[in-house]
Amino acid sequence: MLRRDFVKTLSGAGAAAVGASLAGPAEAQWIKRRPKVEIGEVARVRVDVLTETSWFDNTRLKQNIVAYGGAGTNQYSIPWDWDNAGGYSALITVTTLEGETRKILLDTGWNTEWMDYIYRRNGVDRMLAEGEIDFLVISHWHLDHAWGLASALKHNPDIKIIAPGTLYPEDRTLLGGGRLTARSHDGDDVVICQNDHPHTGPLVLTEEAGENDSGIYRPMPGMAIRLFDVPILLRVRGENVLYFNVKDHGIVTVTGCCHPGLLNLFAYARRNFEDARPYGCYGGLHLTVFESWDPRFDDIIRGIEYFGIEKIACNHCTGWLFAEKAAAAGLPIVRGTDAFRDYPKVSTVAGSSNVFLTNGDAVTFG
Amino acid sequence: MTTLVDDGAGPVAGGPHTTAQLRGVAIGLANLAALAGITWLVWYVLLHPNGVLAFYTPMYGFSLVATLLAVIVFMSRIAEGWPFSAWPLAWPIRGAVMTAVALGAVYGLVHGLFWGGLGRVAVTYFSPYAIIAEGGVGAEFFNAREIASTAIVYFDAAFLVVALVWSAGVGRWPWHRVPVGVRVWSKTATVVLLSGLLFLVAFHPHVAHLFYPAQSMAGVTPWWRELSMTSSAFFNLGVLLCVVMAVVLSELTWEGEPWGRFDRQGGAAAKGVTTLLGSALIGLWFLYLLWQLMNALWYEPFVGGQRLDGPHFRYLHAGEVAGFVILSAYILKVCFGNGPGRGSLAMRALVRTALILAGAVAMWFFYYSPLATLALGKVPGIASPDDTSLVVTLLFLCVVLIQAEFFGRGPRAAATVDRPGR
Numbered sequence: 001m002l003r004r005d006f007v008k009t010l011s012g013a014g015a016a017a018v019g020a021s022l023a024g025p026a027e028a029q030w031i032k033r034r035p036k037v038e039i040g041e042v043a044r045v046r047v048d049v050l051t052e053t054s055w056f057d058n059t060r061l062k063q064n065i066v067a068y069g070g071a072g073t074n075q076y077s078i079p080w081d082w083d084n085a086g087g088y089s090a091l092i093t094v095t096t097l098e099g100e101t102r103k104i105l106l107d108t109g110w111n112t113e114w115m116d117y118i119y120r121r122n123g124v125d126r127m128l129a130e131g132e133i134d135f136l137v138i139s140h141w142h143l144d145h146a147w148g149l150a151s152a153l154k155h156n157p158d159i160k161i162i163a164p165g166t167l168y169p170e171d172r173t174l175l176g177g178g179r180l181t182a183r184s185h186d187g188d189d190v191v192i193c194q195n196d197h198p199h200t201g202p203l204v205l206t207e208e209a210g211e212n213d214s215g216i217y218r219p220m221p222g223m224a225i226r227l228f229d230v231p232i233l234l235r236v237r238g239e240n241v242l243y244f245n246v247k248d249h250g251i252v253t254v255t256g257c258c259h260p261g262l263l264n265l266f267a268y269a270r271r272n273f274e275d276a277r278p279y280g281c282y283g284g285l286h287l288t289v290f291e292s293w294d295p296r297f298d299d300i301i302r303g304i305e306y307f308g309i310e311k312i313a314c315n316h317c318t319g320w321l322f323a324e325k326a327a328a329a330g331l332p333i334v335r336g337t338d339a340f341r342d343y344p345k346v347s348t349v350a351g352s353s354n355v356f357l358t359n360g361d362a363v364t365f366g
Numbered sequence: 367m368t369t370l371v372d373d374g375a376g377p378v379a380g381g382p383h384t385t386a387q388l389r390g391v392a393i394g395l396a397n398l399a400a401l402a403g404i405t406w407l408v409w410y411v412l413l414h415p416n417g418v419l420a421f422y423t424p425m426y427g428f429s430l431v432a433t434l435l436a437v438i439v440f441m442s443r444i445a446e447g448w449p450f451s452a453w454p455l456a457w458p459i460r461g462a463v464m465t466a467v468a469l470g471a472v473y474g475l476v477h478g479l480f481w482g483g484l485g486r487v488a489v490t491y492f493s494p495y496a497i498i499a500e501g502g503v504g505a506e507f508f509n510a511r512e513i514a515s516t517a518i519v520y521f522d523a524a525f526l527v528v529a530l531v532w533s534a535g536v537g538r539w540p541w542h543r544v545p546v547g548v549r550v551w552s553k554t555a556t557v558v559l560l561s562g563l564l565f566l567v568a569f570h571p572h573v574a575h576l577f578y579p580a581q582s583m584a585g586v587t588p589w590w591r592e593l594s595m596t597s598s599a600f601f602n603l604g605v606l607l608c609v610v611m612a613v614v615l616s617e618l619t620w621e622g623e624p625w626g627r628f629d630r631q632g633g634a635a636a637k638g639v640t641t642l643l644g645s646a647l648i649g650l651w652f653l654y655l656l657w658q659l660m661n662a663l664w665y666e667p668f669v670g671g672q673r674l675d676g677p678h679f680r681y682l683h684a685g686e687v688a689g690f691v692i693l694s695a696y697i698l699k700v701c702f703g704n705g706p707g708r709g710s711l712a713m714r715a716l717v718r719t720a721l722i723l724a725g726a727v728a729m730w731f732f733y734y735s736p737l738a739t740l741a742l743g744k745v746p747g748i749a750s751p752d753d754t755s756l757v758v759t760l761l762f763l764c765v766v767l768i769q770a771e772f773f774g775r776g777p778r779a780a781a782t783v784d785r786p787g788r
């Protein structure tokens with residue numbers, strides 16, 4: 001009754017074609033429809049993993065969350081273990097069709113000591129100071145992606161920032177320079193994040209409507225940023241997703257955590273971009289974060305096959321479990337190296353199979 | 367004790383005056399407000415993420431609530447209030463005793479039967495301790511408890527489906543002529559056996575695949591995967607809840623029709639079969655309607671889609687909506703004497719159904735409003751991972767049922783004599 005040929009479902013005019021087998025034009029006018037957008041092309045995209053170890057011990061992170069009210073709690077009300085904090089940040093190098101290179105920084109991590117080390121080690125401090133980085137994208141306002149702002153702004157407070165407009169007053173405080181504390185069960189006010197380098201450059205706060213109601217922002221040809229305004233755990237809302245259209249290959253998504261869901265992103269691209277063909281992805285995929293499986297993850301593995309994604313570079317909140325199972329199922333997981341072992345701290349979930357593209361690794365699309 | 371079913375038209379039927387009707391509605395609203403208040407209080411103490419015990423993890427709290435509902439349904443529908451109905455107790459005391467017994471049973475079942483018993487000696491996944499003892503990836507207490515709780519919720523779901531279909535379908539048949547004790551034991555054995563089988567077919571393959579590596583020698587790769595575009599048993603859960611909704615509507619709202627006519631013509635067995643098949647048809651049709659509606663709102667889902675795009679969510683959501691309808695139907699029955707009591711049956715059924723659907727829609731909007739986030743501490747938005755409206759819906763239903771079945775809606779109903787068997 002509800003059976004449907006899935007490949008047919010995805011082909012043709014994409015999701016608009018579907019209702020057919022279910023008797024009728026179910027695709028109603030209720031969904032807001034926009035004309036498809038031409039986003040242009042880039043020649044190549046390289047992503048350097050600066051750090052994807054947002055925390056080092058899963059159990060401790062989870063204890064922090066559970067002890068202070070669970071997944072729905074405001075992240076600013078939890079006195080997190082500072083020495084368990086790391087961060088998520090990536091350096092994206094785009095080669096345009098004209099052969100120029102443009103650099104984008106994605107996210108600024110969490111623990112500023114760790115982030116200072118990471119930026120120094122990779123020369124990002126110098127790139128920022130010398131204006132080599134075009135702009136900074138904050139994927140979402142989760143602590144492990146945004147609380148390390150100071151580590152980037154101290155080298156260039158004037159940098160252009162593109163961040164989700166779904167921010168809270170605390171996020172604004174951090175952006176404008178300030179210090180935030182959380183009350184521990186012992187009654188102490190613990191400093192949880194601090195930024196002494198107020199942002200003074202251009203600020204683009206993204207909205208779901210995008211530029212001119214196109215649904216997206218286009219900072220350069222061949223690239224689009226879309227805010228997916230989804231509720232996320234720890235009271236955060238909305239994630240900016242980076243899309244690149246790589247010439248002769250197709251769409252690459254670059255994400256912080258991918259809270260909206262990986263295939264949801266590709267489905268969006270199919271519905272809204274001209275000639276969107278799935279090609280690859282980089283980033284956290286937010287699946288088996290805490291090493292617990294669910295049959296719906298089996299669905300995602302099957303779905304990735306159906307979509308025909310050719311290059312999957314994942315890490316962070318993807319969960320080693322998902323990456324390993326996806327690799328075992330034959331999905332094109334880009335393997336990392338052992339470079340991460342050379343860092344002063346290593347995550348407790350790090351396995352030996354290198355299914356994560358982790359600290360010190362890089363991937364090139366195109 | 368069968369105060370909810372069988373007592374025909376509601377008390378409003380006796381009040382020809384508009385003022386009396388208005389008074390009835392006012393009392394009903396006050397009753398509803400009190401029940402909602404109790405539900406919120408229990409939610410805050412037991413489940414609210416920033417409350418006292420914070421069991422809305424979500425599965426652990428879900429397992430407690432679902433087990434409570436199963437126990438209440440067992441005590442009222444399968445055990446017919448026996449043996450409490452035979453005790454010479456004043457109604458408030460009897461209600462309090464039955465409530466206490468039900469709560470004790472929840473603890474005994476979850477922590478005793480499943481965690482300490484079955485999980486230890488039979489099926490690992492029923493006990494977090496047993497899962498941890500086996501070790502493996504992710505085997506720490508929180509995860510393990512979520513897995514065991516998922517299994518228990520599914521078992522409760524299977525039990526509720528079988529118990530409700532059985533009691534609405536054949537009632538006391540074929541044991542209607544034997545002493546109540548014999549009948550209760552016979553019904554219990556039958557319903558538990560059938561729920562075990564339903565659990566194995568509909569839910570066990572899901573639970574077996576909650577592990578890495580998947581326990582595929584114990585449970586098949588979900589057989590519904592191609593049919594439903596998802597490996598998740600949310601498919602079965604959604605379908606079954608829609609079917610239960612149809613059973614409840616017929617029994618409560620449509621005064622036992624249209625399946626009652628089969629009882630009069632072909633006996634209880636004929637009614638049982640038609641109740642099952644007819645409710646399945648209505649339930650699937652309802653699911654189909656909701657599916658189309660959701661497609662119109664949110665595009666078609668696809669294999670591997672998450673949140674709103676996930677087929678598993680669409681089925682779960684159909685079940686959640688069915689849950690709102692079920693709760694709404696019970697509220698109309700318990701608080702408002704089932705609405706209109708005059709006019710033809712078709713007219714009454716139509717008006718009641720409309721009222722119930724309106725109530726369900728109101729619940730839907732409430733649950734996804736910022737108000738619910740404030741009151742319940744739930745994650746905002748629709749289709750957020752680890753959130754389901756079923757927990758608060760079933761908790762509310764438990765509170766409504768405790769009033770109706772245990773406290774017998776006060777002295778009036780407690781005084782009514784048990785109707786002879788069908």
Ligand SMILES: [Fe+2]
Nearest residue numbers: 142144257317
């Ligand atoms: Fe993250």
Ligand SMILES: [Fe+2]
Nearest residue numbers: 140142257259
């Ligand atoms: Fe995140």
